[in-house]
Amino acid sequence: MIRSIRKYIPKQCFHSSVFQLQQLPPHKDGLYFGKYTKEEYEDAKKIIQDQISKLETEIKGDYNIRENIDKFKPFPETGPSTGKISNLTDFFKNTIKLTGPISLSAFMRQCLTHPEFGYYTTRDPLNLKTGDFITSPEISSVFGEMLGIWYFTTWQSQNRPKQMRFIEFGPGKGTLINDILLTFNKLIRKVQGDVKIKIIMIEASNVLRKEQWKLLCEESNAFETTEEGFNRSVTKWNNDIVWMDTEKSIKKDETGQIANYIISHEFFDALPIKSFIKQDDNTWRELVVENSELVENKLGIEGSEETKDFDVDFHLTISPKETPSSMIPKLSKRYKDLPVGTRIEICPDAELYIMKMVQLLNENNGAVLVVDYGTTASVPENSLRGIYKHKFVSPFYKPGDVDLSIDVDFGNLVKLTESLSQVFGPLNQGDWLHNIGIGYRIDQLIKSTTDESKQDKIYESYKRLTDDEQMGKIYKFLALLPKGSKKPIGF
Template sequence: MLQLYKGTTRLYSRVLSRQFSNTCLLLNEKKEDINKSNYGQFTKQEFENARTIIKEQIARLESEIKGESNIRSKLGSMPQFPSPSKSTARKVDTLTDLFAQTIQLTGPIPLSAYMRQCLTHSEMGYYTTRDPLDLRGGDFITSPEISSVFGEMLGVWYFTVWQSQGSPGKIRFVEFGPGRGTLMYDTLRTFNRFIAKASTPVDIEITMIEASDVLRREQWKLLCDEKHEFETTTEGFNKSTTQWGNAIKWVYTEKDIVDDEATANYIIAHEFFDALPIKSFTKTEAGWRELMVEHTPTVTNTQPKLATTEPVEKNDLFETEFHLTVSQKETPSSMIPALSPRYRDLAQGSRIEICPDAELFLMKMIQLLKPKLGAVMIMDYGVVDSIPENSLRGIYKHKFVSPFIKPGEVDLSADVDFDNLVNISKQASQGKIINYGPVDQGDWLHNIGVGYRIDQLIKQNESNPDVQDKIYGAYRRLTDKDQMGGVYKFLTLMPEGSEKPIGF
């Protein structure tokens, strides 16, 4: 027990030291921002308020970790955690085992930590171990999989942007979370066809940001042909050549992108932000408290709020050992809503969802834009003119289920906070990045000309009514307000001085 205590205190000391160091670094960065006036709306008073709150929080954490008595005096009387088992130790074969043992040892864990492990655990994560879009065993279907027209419209859009920016001779398409590669396939096929007609030489490079080896292989099969091998570089990345002759490279994270000033980056993020881990908070009488994941067998979870054809009480996939619980004390993340003016006036009892990772990824996308060159297209479902409250959902075999059932086997997602993305882009770029949208997917597709393309396809299949019905059904699904056309939004970010793009 003494050795356990020493190991635990050393762990807590390292955690506290890292927390304090990171906080000081953050404060110093913010102070530098003030001195350099990088963010016009960040005042010295706001800095001082933030520093006060952070110092108070660190003092409380220090006090809680150190305690008020000598813990050694209780050796022998306090139970060890976890209690030693007389049988052989439990093996961690699933994420359920991992979470159950972790929570038993440390207490409830942050929702963001739970989601991150469920989705990207190297051996048991949802996206790293399977093809979620597989036609037979997949759990959901996306717009590009419904109709190739979706990707065609994006290809048309990028071609018009390329022309409006002076037809740069070197461009790179970068896709964050490319799925099976269907959207990139349809976009490239259309873009390359227009480039060939324009007779303007252009060097096109493709970068796929994909952590899943399973999906990388699927993307390669679709985008390339057999004569172009799936190679591994000395850096550990993968590369090949598309069937249109474009160089293509796979990297694990956005940090692996090697950029240069001569390249115009055209960035695609379709259903990417909705899969990022979120944190959930509720405003109590004592202030903001984080919602944590607890382990309690046979708890009926009512987290999902989206409509489902099956009553919750009759669906076994809503019966789960894990559920959300409100932290009794402040957590380090509690400062996120506490410091933001956006949440300051929310009433007690309010609940919000915040995605810290969204800012990191959006900042990288913005950094890839050059003066008057490049564009970011974000396509996702989410909310506008409001704050996500309770949108976390699980999707399993094309049905909504509890996000806490079958960890690692269920897709998890939450509504994208489009207002936050717009605010981040404005603050980070000091007005040098212009946003257009968000607009409804159906409106964007119609503005691009999807109606003309659908009419063309229907006329080409006059002899086959079944095919015509499928084409029209896919069109309605993509554009109707009560289907994907109203739920999904399009938001684009472009450098200052670019022409207003079509579709918005």
């Protein structure tokens, strides 16, 4: 992004991590480039200088470059326009006019988590009437039952630790953890009664936190705020439950006595990505978001005619020069031999999250289960999609009102964690569910009722979860356990 401001400040030099702004750009009729007033130019120049100064400070020292990408604010607090910002479209237009094209990850992050206009921070995306998608736990409670059985057998194989934490990343409405705990608590009471369980929910949305509390807790158990700024309550099973904004607030138990059982279901697919295209043997250019009026939405709305209602104002363009993020593909041998012209997507956030998850495993206990859709044998190339009213649309359509998702790079998750944990999978969802016994459970439920309409619903839910043509093949299960662990059920 810093390189992209050449369109406003053309002579920039970069050497030994020192940036210098030189010489004013050409101007005509009192306007720089014939378009921008002196005030607009000076505002942009000050913001860029401040960002450069901050970035210079942050990239010095012993840091992993991936941890520093996007740490400086890509957006100014105010733009040159005096008009009121009432939605993300205005916000992005104003920003791009002031600072030039923005990174795709910055665009996605604002679309999903902007405090006033973000998709996840301003609504319940899983609302059956107004939501844009439905997840496996919402389709059938049997899905969560199977995961509850998996965690129970894993707990048994690890000598039944008496203290444990269930940690869910991106828990949605709380349906999955509810179904897991229903099964887990039922099974655990039959074999051991003195187990202490704590629930930790990694959830940034206040809207979804309240939905989770309503489902998991009795109304008499207050939804409180702690001194650290967390929320807390007590579940209907009498488990302490805490809500945190990020995984950084989770404190690792140094004694190794507390087993962490981590759940990640459709979490990684919503993380911001960076997109690159290979220009030559050793050069990668970042694809950044530009603003142009009436760019045709190639995806449109499935099943409807193309209309101007689905034209979009933003699109990807190739950065004319290398950006600071261009270093990311160069750091991995995985991308070195890809042919010129190859386009790839990289999710730095996913790498940080999966490493945090695996670090929460103890020497002899704990488990991570990642369930998501994505690729196993290839690098994601052009998977960014928008989901609006249960249909695919352009990811640049109605910023903030459209859910964004990408294919998870399971190959990279495995590569990052295989030296630190015992990796099992990724395995197709249909295969995993059948291995763990979903067929027997569905047969039991169908035989438990004589109502044919209920039987049909049970069977249709089962087919939707397991069929290759539906969710059975595209969704994957990946498990990370302590080194030396035996293969768990399901795999």
